[in-house]
Amino acid sequence: MKIEILGTGCPKCKQLTANAEEALKELNLQAEVIKVTEIDKIIEYGVMMTPALVIDGKVVSAGKVLTKDQVKGLIPK
Numbered sequence: 001m002k003i004e005i006l007g008t009g010c011p012k013c014k015q016l017t018a019n020a021e022e023a024l025k026e027l028n029l030q031a032e033v034i035k036v037t038e039i040d041k042i043i044e045y046g047v048m049m050t051p052a053l054v055i056d057g058k059v060v061s062a063g064k065v066l067t068k069d070q071v072k073g074l075i076p077k
Helices: 011-027 039-044 068-074
Strands: 002-006 032-036 052-055 058-062
Touching (some): 002 011, 058 068
Parallel strands (some): 002 032
Antiparallel strands (some): 002 052, 052 058
């Protein structure tokens, strides 16, 4: 599984990254967590508001900081 956090490195982006990593830990899952900060790459996903969460190439959330539990609900089991 590959999880990407789209954002420029703002506090909200960092919080979403931390929440995603905590969710993975609680679910005892291994995944590659990548921070995507390049504006061109973010736009390629069609995201206009960050932070955004991408799981296996699919944008599942944009423009808000999901809680750890919200992230857990989006991760395929």
